[in-house]
Amino acid sequence: MRTCAESLTEYGLRALGRDYGAQLLPKGADISLCDQIVLIGSGMIWNVYFAVFAVTLGFGFATLIALAKASPLRGLRAPATAFIFVFRGSPLFIQFFFAYETFQILPKVTGTLNLGIMELSVTTGSLTRAWLGALIVLFLNTSAYTAEIFYGALRSVPKGDMEAADAYGLTGWARFRRITWPTMLRLSWPSYTNEAIFLFHATTLVFFSGFPAWQQSGDALYYARYFADQTFNPFVAYPIIAAYFILATLGITALYGAINRRLNRHLPREARPRLRFRPQIIR
Template sequence: MSCFETIQAYGLRSLGIGERLLPREGYDLCQQFTLIGSGLIWNVYFAAIALALGFALATLLAVGKRARSAWIRKPCDWFVFIFRGSPLFIQFFVAYQLLVLLPRDGVTLPLGLFDLHVGTDWVTRAWAGAALVLFFNTAAYTAEIFLGALRSIPRGDLEAAEAYGITGWQRFRRIQWPTMLRLAWPAYTNEAIFLFHATTLVFFSGFPAFQQRGDALYYASYFAGRTFNPFVPYPIVAFYFICLTLVLTWTFGRIGRRLNRHLPTNETRRRRPRILPQIIR
């Protein structure tokens, strides 16, 4: 089988498209690069879902931690404390054990006029359960980043907003939230990179791979076990994640420059150097 045929057969195997069985012989570089790259789709899925949903929840948690009401502030404090204080690896196992306790037939919710039946067998799959854990974990860490940024907003900006009659939700939307993003974006970029790397822990968690459709580390472990040579598949995983980190750094850098487009940059500050004669005393 040529390399092009291997890519056609195994390029989207992690999504159930292509060959159903893993290769039993050969184990050349093309097979390893193709299958590990196919599993990387799930790592990108886990990180993208967790980042998108965690960003919204983190904003609510950061605002909630600054609320005056203890009924709002305390639950937010404990949520952040639990998910920041416990290891992510343990969170995967605890979440899986709790989700397994749900009834296999589903849960019926009485809504008065009708009953709503919700299936629960899907929550023990990695695509749902692991994504849920990553979502809560990154929301807790990002909430602390956003909280620090909210506390660092210059008081003069808030006083100027009040002087113009901008208060309440309008002040948060137009003054506090954009300033919070600008201040927190470098640290949030590091959190996004860490989250992409943390998706490899899904392989070691209790969430099983469905029909041998695992993430990048799942296929790397498969090749390492068949060839007894871990120094080929695992560096391939590292290579893919380095490429992802470069893409993330570039993307978040562009967004950061967009958020700070009103501020002078080094290019705008740079002036044409003047040639001064050397004065010898």
């Protein structure tokens, strides 16, 4: 049996790969409570990684898609609508499978990307690895869901706000940046908070779909399931991961709540929209 300190050094960063901790995962009767807490926590690194990058990158892309869907030009509107329909209408689980198989049959090409200061070697083989392939799927998926939220908000921007902008002579980019976009964010923020929470939960699907966990480095649920299988006891590993996720969800709510307060700081306190749980956007 390991002590808790040993568990921490051996498995604290194990989710990143074999080079960052013990070669093998603990097995059978050798598994201690500390192992489970540490290793599942280590897996959370991946959940946070996927969520942070998918949400931040998806935010910008979703704004573009929402604008395209609200555009009067058919050439912009149709592809944006189709994109949103495909990613919202099909299960994320199937999207992962499909994307993985597609990335598998792509020809393996290695090229170099010149970033000015340094040259980066890029290979399409990375697409079949979770850190890139699954991130792309999550990014596109959250973009579609977020775009639909933003699109709804764009359509609800009060007419009076736009007329006031016209009266001040604001047009084009200035009007978008100073009136439309902030109002859109304000209106959509409660829904967007839910989207972020559910995207974070959806990151647990990554290692259950096609994407393999190389060197047994997976996310929190991958390890929780591993422990439940090894010890044949679901009553320890799953409550641990549940606790981690509740903590992380509270963190997300706090962060988004702070942004929500900042977005609505011009309103009297009781007129500010409250963040509400609306499970419309599970995948």
